[in-house]
Amino acid sequence: MTTVAVKPATMAQALTRALRDAMAADPTVHVMGEDVGTLGGVFRVTDGLAKEFGEDRCTDTPLAEAGILGTAVGMAMYGLRPVVEMQFDAFAYPAFEQLISHVSRMRNRTCGRMPLPITVRVPYGGGIGGVEHHSDSSEAYYMATPGLHVVAPATVADAYGLLRQAIASDDPVVFLEPKRLYWSKDSWNPEHPTDVEPIGRAVVRRSGRSATLITYGPSLPVCLEAAEAAQAEGWDLEVVDLRSLVPFDDETVCASVRRTGRAVVVHESTGFGGPGGEIATRVTERCFHHLEAPVLRVAGFDIPYPPPMLERHHLPGVDRILDAVARLQWEAEG
Amino acid sequence: MTVMEQRGAYRPSPPPAWQPRMDPAPLLPDAEPYRVLGTEAAAKADPELLRRLYAQLVRGRRYNTQATALTKQGRLAVYPSSTGQEACEVAAALALEERDWLFPSYRDTLAVVARGVDPVEALTLLRGDWHSGYDPHTHRVAPLSTPLATQLPHAVGLAHAARLKGDDVVALALVGDGGTSEGDFHEALNFAAVWQAPVVFLVQNNGFAISVPLAKQTAAPSLAHKAVGYGMPGRLVDGNDAAAVHEVLSDAVRHARAGGGPTLVEAVTYRIEAHTNADDATRYRGDAEVAAWRAHDPIELLERELTARGLLDEAGIEAARQDAEEMAADLRERMNRDPELDPMALFDHVYAETTAQLREQRALLRAELEAEQEQHGEQEGGAR
Ligand SMILES: Cc1ncc(C[n+]2csc(CCOP(=O)(O)OP(=O)(O)O)c2C)c(N)n1
Numbered sequence: 001m002t003t004v005a006v007k008p009a010t011m012a013q014a015l016t017r018a019l020r021d022a023m024a025a026d027p028t029v030h031v032m033g034e035d036v037g038t039l040g041g042v043f044r045v046t047d048g049l050a051k052e053f054g055e056d057r058c059t060d061t062p063l064a065e066a067g068i069l070g071t072a073v074g075m076a077m078y079g080l081r082p083v084v085e086m087q088f089d090a091f092a093y094p095a096f097e098q099l100i101s102h103v104s105r106m107r108n109r110t111c112g113r114m115p116l117p118i119t120v121r122v123p124y125g126g127g128i129g130g131v132e133h134h135s136d137s138s139e140a141y142y143m144a145t146p147g148l149h150v151v152a153p154a155t156v157a158d159a160y161g162l163l164r165q166a167i168a169s170d171d172p173v174v175f176l177e178p179k180r181l182y183w184s185k186d187s188w189n190p191e192h193p194t195d196v197e198p199i200g201r202a203v204v205r206r207s208g209r210s211a212t213l214i215t216y217g218p219s220l221p222v223c224l225e226a227a228e229a230a231q232a233e234g235w236d237l238e239v240v241d242l243r244s245l246v247p248f249d250d251e252t253v254c255a256s257v258r259r260t261g262r263a264v265v266v267h268e269s270t271g272f273g274g275p276g277g278e279i280a281t282r283v284t285e286r287c288f289h290h291l292e293a294p295v296l297r298v299a300g301f302d303i304p305y306p307p308p309m310l311e312r313h314h315l316p317g318v319d320r321i322l323d324a325v326a327r328l329q330w331e332a333e334g
Numbered sequence: 335m336t337v338m339e340q341r342g343a344y345r346p347s348p349p350p351a352w353q354p355r356m357d358p359a360p361l362l363p364d365a366e367p368y369r370v371l372g373t374e375a376a377a378k379a380d381p382e383l384l385r386r387l388y389a390q391l392v393r394g395r396r397y398n399t400q401a402t403a404l405t406k407q408g409r410l411a412v413y414p415s416s417t418g419q420e421a422c423e424v425a426a427a428l429a430l431e432e433r434d435w436l437f438p439s440y441r442d443t444l445a446v447v448a449r450g451v452d453p454v455e456a457l458t459l460l461r462g463d464w465h466s467g468y469d470p471h472t473h474r475v476a477p478l479s480t481p482l483a484t485q486l487p488h489a490v491g492l493a494h495a496a497r498l499k500g501d502d503v504v505a506l507a508l509v510g511d512g513g514t515s516e517g518d519f520h521e522a523l524n525f526a527a528v529w530q531a532p533v534v535f536l537v538q539n540n541g542f543a544i545s546v547p548l549a550k551q552t553a554a555p556s557l558a559h560k561a562v563g564y565g566m567p568g569r570l571v572d573g574n575d576a577a578a579v580h581e582v583l584s585d586a587v588r589h590a591r592a593g594g595g596p597t598l599v600e601a602v603t604y605r606i607e608a609h610t611n612a613d614d615a616t617r618y619r620g621d622a623e624v625a626a627w628r629a630h631d632p633i634e635l636l637e638r639e640l641t642a643r644g645l646l647d648e649a650g651i652e653a654a655r656q657d658a659e660e661m662a663a664d665l666r667e668r669m670n671r672d673p674e675l676d677p678m679a680l681f682d683h684v685y686a687e688t689t690a691q692l693r694e695q696r697a698l699l700r701a702e703l704e705a706e707q708e709q710h711g712e713q714e715g716g717a718r
Contacts, residue, residue, distance in 0.1 A: 056498050061525070062521070062524050062525055062528055064520075064521040064524065064525070066487065066517060066518055066521050067487050067490075067518070067521030067522065067524065067525045069487075070484065070486070070487025070488060070490075070491065070518060070521065070522065071487045071488070071490050071491030071494065071522075071525050072491055073487065073488045073491055074487065074488035074489060074490060074491025074492035074493070074494070074495065074505070075491040075492065075494060075495040076491075077470070077476070077488065077491070077492050077495075078491075078492045078495035078496055078499070079495070079499075080495045080498075082491075094517070097481065097484060097518070098484060098487070098518075101481045101484055102479075102481075102484060102488070105465075106477075107683050107684070107685070107686075108465070108683045108684055109464075109465030109466045109477055110465070110466045110469070110470060110477060110683075111464060111466070111679075111682075111683055112682065112683040113469045113470065113471065114470050114471070114477075115686060146684055147684055147685070149685070169686070170686040171685050171686050200689070246689070247685075247689035247690060247691065248689075248690075248691060249690075250690060250691075251690070
């Protein structure tokens with residue numbers, strides 16, 4: 001994998017490039033959703049696509065999420081590759097019926113004869129001061145549905161590479177775009193833009209020996225910051241970026257935990273019934289004899305997403321992560 | 335005098351002139367369901383078509399009774415009979431060209447079979463061995479959809495995609511009266527009208543959604559009236575009049591193919607049998623109502639027309655009956671064979687590439703099956 005940092009870019013820019021390149025490379029790729037055409041999407045991720053490819057390829061649909069995804073199903077049945085934008089995480093809920101009853105299982109119910117290559121882009125998660133229904137972390141709902149891939153990039157390079165992979169995938173992919181990272185810049189190599197690990201592989205973003213932070217999407221930068229801060233306390237934290245929740249990379253995660261013997265799962269969505277429960281259990285089942293402490297979770301509270309003025313209390317921050325890491329030491333010290 | 339008027343500063347201006355976008359009158363359905371059989375219009379109908387419709391109706395009725403019988407023998411888990419609605423089912427299949435697509439709901443096995451799908455493959459969903467036993471591409475028939483109205487946006491999307499590709503393909507989507515209350519019905523009609531997609535929606539208004547009568551489902555003057563609000567024509571047709579349904583649907587299909595956009599057709603019909611073999615229809619409707627509809631039977635209507643016009647005689651009726659018997663015998667015989675199922679197939683079609691998690695689970699099941707077989711072998715060995 002090439003790691004030359006050639007150019008800083010924002011995640012939103014990388015996503016736009018990915019859509020544009022995918023549309024240019026494959027005439028069956030169609031972008032559709034609310035305000036994706038003339039406006040370029042409320043986050044401008046589809047900016048310029050309607051102009052460049054025409055309104056038939058980048059379509060402003062009526063305001064109806066079930067209709068958007070439902071018509072995308074028919075389009076995919078006829079050989080197109082629809083890339084659907086759900087305007088915000090919580091507004092994807094009207095489309096759940098289509099997602100769960102049809103999108104996720106069409107391949108299965110037709111014995112593999114009718115795969116649906118649909119990408120559902122969902123700007124997701126909090127931290128942008130959004131009003132209610134604009135900050136939900138809905139990944140657990142998607143994860144619980146067999147037949148869907150669930151992908152969440154955390155870096156600019158992954159935003160590009162994973163979106164291209166998602167669009168090229170013959171399976172439906174729920175592509176979770178951490179909206180608070182849309183404008184964050186990091187280095188990206190436009191010479192080899194697709195040069196990232198495939199969907200389904202986790203990546204160690206920082207290596208360490210004391211404990212593993214397992215995370216993805218919007219919580220990756222927080223974990224990296226926590227790892228830096230932990231250095232001062234003498235803890236050398238490893239940070240694993242899952243990148244995709246389904247498929248799940250047990251191998252990379254467990255290899256890391258076996259090395260460090262301790263693990264904390266970090267994510268924004270609720271802890272109870274959330275992704276962390278599944279991840280912690282998988283790790284425990286596979287690494288029990290290597291564990292020096294129980295696998296801990298640092299998650300959002302089990303509450304409806306709070307109003308913006310309170311969201312900083314809800315979102316897992318550096319301190320809460322460090323507290324958890326401190327709790328992992330009990331056995332060693334005890 | 336108000337303060338504003340005293341000052342003379344405030345002159346309320348009228349809003350900008352409002353114009354309706356189109357004259358809604360041509361979109362409105364007729365007051366009475368359109369009929370052909372027993373009217374002067376019948377004279378214009380193609381005799382060959384009428385005979386084809388008749389043969390298919392007789393087959394369809396026989397299919398319904400055979401499938402219902404199979405539920406009693408435990409060969410089918412459940413069967414929602416379309417007895418009484420055969421005219422809609424058959425006309426739906428016959429109104430389409432080969433390149434067109436059909437989007438059926440769970441009651442529409444007959445339309446699926448009339449479109450050419452193997453009668454046994456059309457029943458796998460209801461038998462319980464696999465969800466969709468047929469390849470949707472082979473006859474351009476989508477899988478039977480169980481969640482109500484959810485197949486309607488698929489039809490719109492497919493028709494839209496076909497048009498984008500320059501193919502003159504039409505999609506016909508079937509839905510029940512209850513299904514018209516679902517949000518997906520609304521969204522599909524709206525998308526279709528806005529996109530001018532070549533789609534035809536056929537509502538089979540058979541009076542009930544399980545036990546709920548139409549009056550508790552909608553307050554609209556008719557279901558066909560719903561079309562006007564979306565900007566597409568609504569057509570009302572006698573759903574037991576095969577010639578009328580075929581004509582109205584064919585018109586709508588032609589209109590769509592020519593770029594005229596979608597149509598909503600409401601066929602007024604009746605579900606003679608219970609909702610499924612598991613339902614007790616006497617709890618929500620009286621015998622008199624059923625009897626009145628039995629007297630308006632789609633097969634008899636067509637038979638009367640054909641015999642009156644000398645297009646069908648006793649021998650013709652017998653030939654149609656014989657053909658239907660053969661189909662039923664074949665269906666019975668093949669449905670009475672135990673399907674051979676491979677449990678390992680459970681993992682085969684979840685993803686294009688099996689995930690590590692599913693590979694693990696697959697190995698677990700294989701081990702379980704092998705252990706089962708070993709045990710089985712030992713027992714047999716012991717017995718010998
Ligand atoms: C979304 C959804 N809700 C509920 C059901 C359960 N259900 C199956 S058939 C039915 C009634 C359908 O009535 P209608 O649309 O009139 O079709 P018909 O059965 O008369 O053909 C109901 C409620 C379902 N299949 N899908």
